[in-house]
Amino acid sequence: MSTRGARDTPASQPGEQLASPLFGTLPLELRAMIFTELFGGRRVHLEFMPHPVRADKVGNRRRWRHGICEDGLEHPFSRVIARKHYCLTSARHRVLDISMLFTCRRALAEGIPVLYQSNVFLIINTGSRRPPVDDIRSLQAKIPKHWSLIQSLEIKWEVALFDRNQANMVPHLWGRDAYEALWDSLADIPALVRLRIALVLPRCHPADKSVPDLDMRELYLAPIMRLKTLRVCEVVMPHSYRRTFGYLEGGSNMGDSGNSQFCMSWIEDDAGRVPSGPAVASILAYASMALT
Template sequence: MNPNLGSCQSSPGPNQQLASPLFAKLPTELRALIFTELFGGRRIHLEFMPHPLRADKVGNRRRWRHGICEDGMETPFGRVIAHQHYCLTAARRRALDISMLFTCHRALMDGIPVLYHSNVFLVINSGSRRLPVDDIRSLQAKMPKHWPLVRSLEIKWEVAPFDRNHASMVPHSYGRDAYEAFWDALAEMPVLSRLRIALLMPPCPQTDQNPHPFALRDLYLGPIQRLRSLRMCEVAMPRSYVSAFGAQEWESIMARTSEGQYRISWVDDDSGLVPAGPATAQLFYLPRGH
């Protein structure tokens, strides 16, 4: 027997599903397109919330739930974070149908990369005492095999203004350790290449009460450099932070790496939300390495 033909003449494995036209006749590229139509190419909410019916083994109803966001993939990030989302309410929740993944082992192996590579996962931490690092670590524990496959992540971190109890969540006040741990957790995502994050903090205090502007700039944007796989990063922050120190001080931190594209946008402080459209936000597109 020709040794070069040995692999072709061996019997097919039990998980190859060669009796199925989907796997036997269609090439990998076409199957990927089909899987993308079924459960890929969407913005997916991930929210830690009570389950309306079922509790876990210890009686806790709160768990991570997912749903398809009403804002499509093409919706700018500024618009996504400009309004409240009700996509996971009982009346509007649209669960992502991934039943195809459980039809056979081959479908699971082929479909999992599509699910985690092609979707954008949106985590909203608003009005909660949970820190963003708690959310990331919780998701890592919930999906230890699959969470490292996520390529695109969006996070809206909104700290309630005028609430002194939230001071430990503001990085330049008392929340630096948790903020640094948050970026360390993101750095452990090996293929994360697109990150959008809104840091909607209370308005920046008076300048004489602030850290040195360079220290503040490094605190907020410096940790981005830990994410070695990033190719695109967008950060939204309250406008009072740029008005206190100047845009160039913030822009300079974005130019330290060698490739990809980063941008920072400034949002109004008084409403606690970003403007309704991107035209009212001051955007800086910063190619890395310049």
């Protein structure tokens, strides 16, 4: 083998660190276990929010921030979405320590796949500040080199009740374009195999004349088929939508296709909503009057 060929092999790349017991002695499988213990196998909050210190050149302090969720992977998704999280508050902010990745180039090369493939990333969009598709696209622009490594994603989309500024968010009313764009953005994650998404929508009133005559199941569930790589998909919606979707008191299996498992879960109406202050009662009262 020529000298040039030897340099091209992985074992002879610069920074191989063969003198290190970690890289020179332990096999790759054990190193992966160590990296997972350090910064993998967790549920990680991702939120585009104001940064308390850092700002860019024009004074914009909104940044992608992350924090380790207090609910581990053993906790069901229905529990995660049913309560308010404080993982990104200054008092309880738990940062994922990835300093090991920056010790050498080999640690970075082997650790990055563990970081993005073994963790479950959770995006919570409350109050309809912006549609989740904007979050997905923004995150994609933030980590373009590693976007193709993400395998597990969880999304909670809480649609505001009768927010006149964001009325186009409700998919079966005026927000179909934003909903379709969300699934198109998810389809652009090439390695995504596990997806859990909670759609915390306004209460479904079958007698409400303002709701168009739509095939609700087709509208909400058909876009899932665009994600060809999915193996596990769970869609969580308020219980008032159950009968509209054709699910009675039995199971809510959306069907298995080969190794894929798609299912629906149900939560009590308003169970996944985060109270936003004294105005909540008046908003609910207004919504009740508008639907009667």
